[in-house]
Amino acid sequence: MSESLTRLRFFFSRSKSDELDEELQFHLEHSIEANIAAGMTPEEARRQALIAFGGIERTREQTGEQHPRWLLGMVMQDIRYALRGFRRNPLFTVTVIATLALGVSATTAVFSVVDPILFRSLPYAHADRLVSVGLVQSLETQEFTLGGFFFDWVHNQKPFEAITSEGAVSQECDLTERNPEQLSCARVLGNFLSTLGVSPVLGRNFLPEEMRPNGPDVALITYGLWRSRFNRDPGILNKLIDIDGSPVRVVGVLPEDFELPDLQPADVIRPLALDETAQRTGNGGIGAPMRTFARLKPGVNIEQARAEMEPLFQNIQKTLPSQLRNAFRHDFRLKVRSLRDRQMQDASRIAWILLGSVLAVLLIACANVASLLMARGAARQRDLAVRSALGASRIRLAWQALIEALLLSMAGAVAGCVFAEILLRVFIAIAPAGIPFLGKTHIDLRIILFTVVVSLLCGALFGVAPALQKPKPLMLTGRSQTVPHAAVRQWLVVGQIAASMVLLAGGMLLLRSFWNLQNQHLGMQTEKTLTVGITLEQQHYATAEQQMAFFQQLQTLLQYGPGVSSLAMSDSVPPGSGSHVFYSSLGIVGRPPSEGRTGGLVTTRKVSPGYFRTLGIPIVKGEGFREAELNSSEQFIVLSKRLAVRLFPGKSAVGDRMQFDRFDSNGVPKPLWGTVVGVADNVRNGELTGEEEPEYYTLRRNRSEDWDSNWRRTEVFILRTSLPPAVMFRWIRAQVAKLDPIVLVNIETLNQRVSKMAARPRFETVLLGFFAFTGLAMAIIGLYGVISFVATQRTQEIGVRMALGAGRFNILRLILWEGVRLIALGGFVGLAVALTLSRVLKSLLFNISPYDPVSFIGVVLLLALVALAATLIPARSAMKVDPVVALRHE
Amino acid sequence: MPPSTDLLQGTVDALILKTLALEPMHGWGVALRIQQVSKDVLQIGQGSLYPALHRLEYKGWIQSEWGSSENNRRAKFYSLTRAGKKQLEAELATWERLSTAIALVLETPA
Numbered sequence A: 001m002s003e004s005l006t007r008l009r010f011f012f013s014r015s016k017s018d019e020l021d022e023e024l025q026f027h028l029e030h031s032i033e034a035n036i037a038a039g040m041t042p043e044e045a046r047r048q049a050l051i052a053f054g055g056i057e058r059t060r061e062q063t064g065e066q067h068p069r070w071l072l073g074m075v076m077q078d079i080r081y082a083l084r085g086f087r088r089n090p091l092f093t094v095t096v097i098a099t100l101a102l103g104v105s106a107t108t109a110v111f112s113v114v115d116p117i118l119f120r121s122l123p124y125a126h127a128d129r130l131v132s133v134g135l136v137q138s139l140e141t142q143e144f145t146l147g148g149f150f151f152d153w154v155h156n157q158k159p160f161e162a163i164t165s166e167g168a169v170s171q172e173c174d175l176t177e178r179n180p181e182q183l184s185c186a187r188v189l190g191n192f193l194s195t196l197g198v199s200p201v202l203g204r205n206f207l208p209e210e211m212r213p214n215g216p217d218v219a220l221i222t223y224g225l226w227r228s229r230f231n232r233d234p235g236i237l238n239k240l241i242d243i244d245g246s247p248v249r250v251v252g253v254l255p256e257d258f259e260l261p262d263l264q265p266a267d268v269i270r271p272l273a274l275d276e277t278a279q280r281t282g283n284g285g286i287g288a289p290m291r292t293f294a295r296l297k298p299g300v301n302i303e304q305a306r307a308e309m310e311p312l313f314q315n316i317q318k319t320l321p322s323q324l325r326n327a328f329r330h331d332f333r334l335k336v337r338s339l340r341d342r343q344m345q346d347a348s349r350i351a352w353i354l355l356g357s358v359l360a361v362l363l364i365a366c367a368n369v370a371s372l373l374m375a376r377g378a379a380r381q382r383d384l385a386v387r388s389a390l391g392a393s394r395i396r397l398a399w400q401a402l403i404e405a406l407l408l409s410m411a412g413a414v415a416g417c418v419f420a421e422i423l424l425r426v427f428i429a430i431a432p433a434g435i436p437f438l439g440k441t442h443i444d445l446r447i448i449l450f451t452v453v454v455s456l457l458c459g460a461l462f463g464v465a466p467a468l469q470k471p472k473p474l475m476l477t478g479r480s481q482t483v484p485h486a487a488v489r490q491w492l493v494v495g496q497i498a499a500s501m502v503l504l505a506g507g508m509l510l511l512r513s514f515w516n517l518q519n520q521h522l523g524m525q526t527e528k529t530l531t532v533g534i535t536l537e538q539q540h541y542a543t544a545e546q547q548m549a550f551f552q553q554l555q556t557l558l559q560y561g562p563g564v565s566s567l568a569m570s571d572s573v574p575p576g577s578g579s580h581v582f583y584s585s586l587g588i589v590g591r592p593p594s595e596g597r598t599g600g601l602v603t604t605r606k607v608s609p610g611y612f613r614t615l616g617i618p619i620v621k622g623e624g625f626r627e628a629e630l631n632s633s634e635q636f637i638v639l640s641k642r643l644a645v646r647l648f649p650g651k652s653a654v655g656d657r658m659q660f661d662r663f664d665s666n667g668v669p670k671p672l673w674g675t676v677v678g679v680a681d682n683v684r685n686g687e688l689t690g691e692e693e694p695e696y697y698t699l700r701r702n703r704s705e706d707w708d709s710n711w712r713r714t715e716v717f718i719l720r721t722s723l724p725p726a727v728m729f730r731w732i733r734a735q736v737a738k739l740d741p742i743v744l745v746n747i748e749t750l751n752q753r754v755s756k757m758a759a760r761p762r763f764e765t766v767l768l769g770f771f772a773f774t775g776l777a778m779a780i781i782g783l784y785g786v787i788s789f790v791a792t793q794r795t796q797e798i799g800v801r802m803a804l805g806a807g808r809f810n811i812l813r814l815i816l817w818e819g820v821r822l823i824a825l826g827g828f829v830g831l832a833v834a835l836t837l838s839r840v841l842k843s844l845l846f847n848i849s850p851y852d853p854v855s856f857i858g859v860v861l862l863l864a865l866v867a868l869a870a871t872l873i874p875a876r877s878a879m880k881v882d883p884v885v886a887l888r889h890e
Numbered sequence B: 001m002p003p004s005t006d007l008l009q010g011t012v013d014a015l016i017l018k019t020l021a022l023e024p025m026h027g028w029g030v031a032l033r034i035q036q037v038s039k040d041v042l043q044i045g046q047g048s049l050y051p052a053l054h055r056l057e058y059k060g061w062i063q064s065e066w067g068s069s070e071n072n073r074r075a076k077f078y079s080l081t082r083a084g085k086k087q088l089e090a091e092l093a094t095w096e097r098l099s100t101a102i103a104l105v106l107e108t109p110a
Helices: A002-012 A017-037 A042-053 A056-066 A070-088 A090-118 A147-156 A192-196 A223-230 A276-285 A302-319 A322-331 A339-344 A347-379 A381-389 A394-430 A445-468 A473-477 A486-518 A544-559 A611-615 A627-631 A641-647 A725-739 A750-757 A759-793 A795-803 A808-844 A853-879 A883-887 B003-022 B027-037 B046-058 B082-107
Strands: A130-137 A140-146 A160-167 A171-175 A181-188 A218-221 A240-243 A246-253 A268-271 A289-296 A333-338 A529-535 A564-570 A579-582 A601-607 A619-622 A636-640 A657-663 A669-680 A695-699 A714-721 A744-749 B062-068 B074-080
Touching (some): A017 A056, A017 B046, A017 B074, A056 A070, A056 B046, A070 A090, A090 A347, A090 A445, A090 A759, A130 A160, A130 A302, A130 A339, A140 A147, A140 A333, A147 A289, A147 A302, A160 A192, A192 A289, A218 A223, A302 A322, A302 A333, A333 A339, A339 A347, A347 A394, A347 A445, A347 A486, A347 A759, A347 A808, A394 A445, A394 A759, A486 A759, A486 A808, A486 A853, A529 A544, A544 A564, A564 A611, A611 A714, A636 A641, A636 A657, A641 A669, A641 A695, A657 A695, A714 A725, A750 A759, A759 A795, A759 A808, A759 A853, A795 A808, A808 A853, B003 B027, B003 B046, B003 B062, B003 B074, B027 B046, B074 B082
Parallel strands (some): A181 A268, A218 A246, A636 A669
Antiparallel strands (some): A130 A140, A130 A289, A140 A289, A160 A181, A171 A181, A171 A240, A218 A268, A529 A714, A529 A744, A564 A601, A564 A714, A619 A669, B062 B074
16 A cells, blocks of 8 residues: 555656666776775776676666656557557558448447347346237237236236236326326236236335226326426325326326337336226227237247247137138238337348348458558568567567557547537438437447447557567668568558448349339329328317218318419328228129138228329229219219229120128228229338239228218329429418317328438438448458558569560559459459348338349449559559669669 | 566665664665675665665655765765555565465475
8 A cells, every 4th residue: 555655646746867877887996996995007997897886778678667657658659659650651540540430430339229239138037038918910010918818818828927918008197186187097007017027116016906997096106297287296106196187096107218018109008907808898809909028038049938928819700700810811810029129120230231231331441451550560560660670579579569559549539539429310310210229329438448448449459460570680781572461451452442332232232222212103193292290189189970060171271372273182092091991801793802811901092083184193994083973872882993803804894793891990891892993003012112002092981980980181283383382381271270279190292202201211321321322431451451552562563564675565564463353353352252142131022132233243344443543553553663763663 | 567577676665764773874774784684695786776765755755865974974874764664564565475485395305
């Protein structure tokens, strides 16, 4: 303790080298005097004393090394030396720092985005054993369960330690106190929190009596709500709050990191009180829809759990109403998957792809830095040899190189952090909706640390390697015929070219796919068209009549607006998907709805007569809907060409009758008959990338039954107008406000709406494209560096060759060949890897094969051209070498 | 560092501490005293003396002070600190143990 204090004191005190000299001088004089006293002559005494004394300088150094600050002093000296070196060679310094910054920033930004998707630990105890379990079908691809069979599962399941559910939808609910607030309320079973391994931070979980129907009305609130609304007041426990007008008792507060396993928003959690008997018989034997989660027993994996649940799944058929059994047999599957997969959906694939590409970029960057440092090391062989000859130890030289590499890495890391923040903001700005947690993404310190360590390592490794070899004394002559590490650098370049080839191929495939996506035939007119989506509230527009009245009034207001040449209403707008039915539910005269397979999905929309005109969809047979039909008691149908061909092969279809299901407000299908009045050309549906489905349109008449649906109260007005959108937006808002000032309106141009659907492919394309070009740029810098280095090293040889009669063209070929070898090898390896890996992009590609020859040939040509250009520059300057100058090079 | 040097360095340290325990001395004096006491067997060159003196000073076992020498020359005098006294005791104890042990081994009849 006291010893370190003393050392600390000396650390800060000035070192006194004069004092040491005085001490040594004193010592020397005493020895001379002693020698004289022993009878020597003064000269002899001095000579003997000096011999006995030994090297003064060495003693001075050794004494200096005892000083606590000695190491720091040496480091400072090295740093000053390194900085001087950087100033003398700014191009080298800037290239290394920029390369590192790019590598670090891209890696950090991408890793920050994908970390919560791939590696985030879920806020539940032993989350790796939590699964989502339920049925899926083509209309609902997220696992769900139904009250009708849920209790059979609870009583008879074996693979799970616990199984629990939440209500299928988080519902909007209103906090109707002072300062009313709209919240999300979820309903969960009593064992929900315990299954997830979550306990309230304050208060308690629900009690059994609270889980009975008509039990006490209680709620758990989230930490966020507790903070924002109740100021973290512990007195909230057992207080009553008003939810949707009735008092609810708060019994607990959830932990700060709590989230529903399906990531639905929730501010308040209330008991899902299920009565077993009522669930088995209610809602036509279907029961309430739920999302079910379970905890696997230790040692049971997902596959085993699925297999063990299969018999229970087969049993479900018995509980279903007869009209659903057919669909069940053909369309329903049992699905068990990990909670992480359930949360991330297909985001994890693109996350892995991004991560892979950015790691490739980082590797290319590291290879570049390594190559540059090695070039510097090689160019300094002579300098090192001189220093070594003057007595610098190998450790000392390596230490110097290490300091240099560390300084560069640190500068690169700092610049990289700044750039990473910018990149991340750009990512977030262009990212599509539906990438989980993107809003909360921030630059993660751990990730910065990781990338900095990686760049430090690659800097240190390749920077120190040349210094570690004891320089050969031959180096002092300056005849550096042997080029150490040139082979390693060439292999690095081969690797860089291969990696950038892979990135380029991926980027090119996505780019071409995106091009296809953007330029596909939508089958409708999107210019000068606005869409106005309006969602009515349940409370104010409870009945179909009220909704119909509102929309018809608004239609009248908008119809004769400024510049409006055409207007239509629809419940959905292509290329978005509409409602879906099974092909098998459609029937024609002489062939009732089939009992067999579902026949796949059919899109359907309820539209107004102006729909086809407004969207510019051609009617190929018969005609569209007429105004007069709005008041008819008949049903009218327009088919898409695709559906007409399938339903009425070889016939005209117009005038024929067709049976279709219409779902009432309870979701129960009711068969209706209608007359086909026309066939419209195919329009893209199922968004931009989905499968194109057959489609039929029904006329939404002025009858309340056509407006009856309790789960979809959104209507979209489609306007074709000659006025600029901004003007129209304001005018439309004013019109809507005339009828209802608080209704939600969403106005976009149709082009914006379509473009939004391309947000995700755009995001993927931009990111991968960015990485591909960054990678290519760095690989080209690397290639250029190596070839010009080789050319410089061979200047003398070139001079000799030219003196012996080699033409300039031979010299060009000589140097060019160095580059072509590397390009060909790297390109070949890269192509092979790219062809192997391109399969993983398959699900992201639209109308293009992962082995698309055009993309691959294009990429090969691009790479070859750019790389040759990078080789040609040093090769040309080598060609212009003056043999006389070259031979005098030394 | 190989143990033999360690032993050597430790020994030099102990010799210096022991010498300074008698009275404050300058570097030359320390070297001379060790040579005289050991009857010319131990000669510490300045090459190991001064690094050792500085090392001991940085460790806080000895302290230095400028004064005038016997023939009125300016000289740096080193003296033992309290921590140095303790260290000397420890060194002596270690030496005792070590020499006894070595003696035991070496003097055992073959």
